[in-house]
Amino acid sequence: MATSLTPEQVREFLQTQRTLILSTVKKDGAPVAHALWFTYLDDAVYFDTQSASLKARNIERDGRVCCLVEAGEKYFDLRGVMIQGRCVPVTDPDEIARVQAAKEQKNARIGSGLEDMPEWFSGSREQRRERGARVLLKVPLERVSSWNFGQVRDHYEARMAKDAGC
Numbered sequence: 001m002a003t004s005l006t007p008e009q010v011r012e013f014l015q016t017q018r019t020l021i022l023s024t025v026k027k028d029g030a031p032v033a034h035a036l037w038f039t040y041l042d043d044a045v046y047f048d049t050q051s052a053s054l055k056a057r058n059i060e061r062d063g064r065v066c067c068l069v070e071a072g073e074k075y076f077d078l079r080g081v082m083i084q085g086r087c088v089p090v091t092d093p094d095e096i097a098r099v100q101a102a103k104e105q106k107n108a109r110i111g112s113g114l115e116d117m118p119e120w121f122s123g124s125r126e127q128r129r130e131r132g133a134r135v136l137l138k139v140p141l142e143r144v145s146s147w148n149f150g151q152v153r154d155h156y157e158a159r160m161a162k163d164a165g166c
Contacts, residue, residue, distance in 0.1 A: 005146035010081055013146075014040035014069060015106065018113055020047065023066040024058035032058070037113065038069075041102040044140045045069075045083060046090065051133040059087045059137060067139055078149040085142040089135050096136055
């Protein structure tokens with residue numbers, strides 16, 4: 001009984017989620033996890049950060065990362081995608097523009113996550129985002145693991161129905 005998502009289900013899932021947990025490796029070799037909002041486009045996840053941030057410095061030194069996107073509060077609702085690969089900076093202006101357009105489309109679909117925020121916070125957030133150079137980073141979906149525990153429920157419900165029909 002497989003709990004893996006199909007490639008199409010992986011794409012659909014990544015298009016409907018907002019938060020990604022990015023694991024990088026610190027200079028001393030210790031792993032560290034960072035929560036980020038992300039955009040999915042063309043079989044890659046994208047996120048931006050300040051160039052001087054810990055995550056950007058870790059990635060510059062060692063581009064190997066693990067990204068986890070998960071959802072669900074109850075066992076049979078648990079779904080997720082884990083991406084292991086190399087994170088690279090994006091410098092192509094056309095690619096940057098396509099990612100920005102995809103981000104805007106995602107925000108139109110599921111919201112930006114910043115709706116109804118007080119003005120004092122919005123202004124402060126914009127100032128923080130404009131402080132220092134930013135870099136757009138990309139992790140292609142090279143090595144993907146996924147799960148949907150709802151498929152376990154479906155499997156056993158079908159099996160019980162079959163057994164009951166005998």
